[in-house]
Amino acid sequence: MEHADQPARPAPAHGDCSRRAALGSGLSCAAYVALSLGLATSPARQLFAALPKHEVLKTEPFARVEKIADGVWAVVSTPFAGGMDQPRPTTFSNGGIIAGKDGVLAIEGFMTPAGAAWQSNLALALTGRRPSHVVLTHFHGDHSSGLAGYGHGAELPAMIATETTRKLLWERQAAEMKEPKGPLAEAARLVVLPDRVIMDPSQPTEIDLGGRIVRLQPRAGHTASDVTIELDEPRMVWCGDLYFNGLFPYYGDALPSQLAQHTSAILKDPDALFVPGHGALATAADAKPYLELLAHVEAAARAAHQAGTPAEQAWQSYKVPASLGEWTFFRPDVASFAFTAWYRELDKS
């Protein structure tokens, strides 16, 4: 089982990922994480390589595969675990594979077609078949740009996303793409095809893979439309970027009060194993500091807004208290997205 191709060094995955472009309003979370890691210190790299919680079946330079149960695997990306001098990582977000008797569901489209092809090959090696379904947790490029890599002729899987995710993916690629035939454009084209599966945003969608039911739960907060992928046995939740483990979260497209509500609902389950969008697998105990961080940011933003402090000034004086543990705060301006998002919401209320 080898991965599809060793990606050559950067043609940008989706448009201009330069610092200047990323600092503009169109910053996607791929660009954010990529830039952030570009400045990362060695503890930050170690964070992405944090110790596995389960049996590690396979380790690649860019990810590891952890077996959670028969038919259930988590992919934990470790994009810069070996240092910054790596080719552009094949995967960037986390992912996963869930198999039943009749079908195989793959989670995320990844940042590059090579990443999706790698996960497709992984599914084939682990289960004897390629994915029958692919689910996107949200529209950001590091979770979707590689979708085309799942295409194996007639075997193209059902690609499941909400209508809002499809729309945002399409709009973002149109706004960001300098190369109209680049991977994000191809991903957008694939998910807007009329035969693609659209998920009902008002209720959970259940997919019966044959002896295994997967529940796709519509959520919001990291973006206007997020989806968690959930299993009851074993109890697992793929959180997408509603949960960043160990990294200060990206709020560029966030709806912060919804982020607070949904993360509280998801991450307090004492029996669940959580797969964050980025970072190592976690339990509710591991996730507690993240919820506290979100609440701390909210309190600081509300207080500053109430006092009439401009957002620009408020984020610059924001500090994560030491009591919340160590957060990788790669960029000096990362909190600006959080304060801007909160002010956007508070200005309306």
Ligand SMILES: [Zn+2]
């Ligand atoms: Zn994201």
